Amino acid sequence: MTGTRDQNAQIESLVNRLRRRQVVGSWSVSLETALLFRQVVSVARWNQVSVLINLVKDVGRRLVMAQPRELAVGNIVRRVLRSIRDVYNSEESSSNINLNKTSSTAEEVEHEDDDDDDDKIPQKGRTYDLQNYGGQSSSSASMINLLGDGSVGEKRASLDYDRKKMINELENMYVNIADQAMEHIHSNEIIMTIGKSRTVEVFLKTAAKKRKFSVVVAETSPTYLGHEMALSLSQAGIDTMVISDSAIFAVMSRVNKVIMGTHAVLANGGLISVSGTQMVATAAKHHSTPVVVCTGLYKLSPLYPYDEDSFNDLVAPDPVMSFDEGELIDKVTILNPYYDYVSPELVSLFITNTGGHPPSYLYRLINENYDPEDTVI
Template sequence: MEREIDVIKETFEKIKNMEIRGAGRIGRAAANALKTYALKIQDLNDEEFKIRMKKAGELLVSARPTAVSLPNAVKFVLKGLEDENPKIGVVKRAEEFINSSLKAIENIGKFGANRIRDGDTILTHCNSEAAISVIKTAYDEGKEIKVFCTETRPRNQGYITAKTLYDYGIDTTLIVDSAVRYFIREIDIVVVGADAITANGCLVNKIGTSQIALVANESRVPFLTAAETYKFHPKTIVGELIEIEERDPSEVVVFEGKYKGIKIRNPAFDVTPSKYIDAIITEVGLIPPQGAWYIIEKYFGWLK
């Protein structure tokens, strides 16, 4: 028989093994799991219910350490426990998070597309719903665009992006990660997603992002990140550092026999300094990286 907690454990596993991946999707999956769990729990008084929900939230948050959308989603939903009816509170806030997340991606698409000109070639990295929304919206507006996607080793999320854009009818080119500098003179603008934005305007995103930003900066190509406000990291305002996930070396390569001793490192994300970022496209508008503190204070002050 299925236990109530299984829905939480299942979502935890899917996030951990990257069956569910990408910061926005992770956040919505966690919110949805908390909602389903809340609805399944029966016969508990409010206090017991709150303890169970908080434990479930902790488990979900431990699935992956870097994307702040995960703890932000969980905290947003669990604030519903303060309602007169905690179960209804949690369900309502989970739905609110999911709906506003989807709406945010749509708005980011509209705002970001204003920065794409007819004839532009866009470079993107990894697989970001928010960045794809910008690209698709520009295309929907009738702009003739081309997109270069990096493979994004080791998990090759760039293949998903390339297929998605190609299916949409967009002129799409796939390149290996190390070819970014070679092709940069063909690129007019870089648009990537975000796993977290820090209070001082730095971007945490898929490994390789900071190298792309460096190359774009050297070539005077604008570098934009598309980030919903729930990608801003409240705790960085009080000096906390973001943990960069290091994943299993076998994702990179498996050496056997006498080469087993070769060390392999596999960080999943890196940090792009704010000086390489031209703008952050949020659902409340385009902001300079220096505006990150303001977004955190305004939207997440209560989370600090």
């Protein structure tokens, strides 16, 4: 693999930290991945687009395999690949325009003086490497030429700008989502949430600066992340109440809106979210209560839930039934899934760092951020 020794050490370091879960949380993982690829793209030596794409895919596979359940890693890799393809396509279009102009000029000169053909110097067109790029055929790949040094420099500058823009988007993601809070939260509303989501936490705290409302937090057994969320909201002066998960359906009739976070958003608009979210969304559907999901675009994945279990994690069953119950635990099989899959029919609105979108609009966002060739890295 092309790259310096320091670069390979950085890649190996992130792979190991992902494998050991020393980097947790979709946002932290995404930022670390974006920073790494900024270094990879800027330091790597390449003079063909296919070389850079293969390099990014190679590094991306290693990161994804280190933590397959963290879909945000693959999402950042796909956005980097889309950026590379966009820069390539824009350069190719510009080159084709210049070639057409050159060809037209040459034809005009030829018609002006047909007797001097032997003295003319032919114009050399500049072509780009298409091998293994975008699924091109071998016939297209036969028209290959190395990029000029100036073209590579221009591409590096464009790619570096795209990496900076992506990192800036991640760093300002919470602020951009929280800025929309006043549009969705109104005075004297009762809002329900589940688990602990930093995005939702910042969203609610921002709205609380100007609006007075109440929040009902499901405790999210057996992790009890809801207790941490409730403590944080109450310390910010928000009227907060914790309920057991079994009381969600009973309380839902008094709730005006459900606002929750998610671990990942799949291509069909379905959610991979903390265990218990499915129950909240189903209860909200029964009572016709809108369900609003706050999430950054980096969580939007082009993958479909053909096998829902493949996106889930089974954690230790001890919090559900203690290993001290030796006589009983030997006779039963206990599963403790960490995530729930929530179908898109149960979601009313997604609030992202680019604005609010219904589930039916997600396919447009996927087309804007990812290339179909990169769905499978």
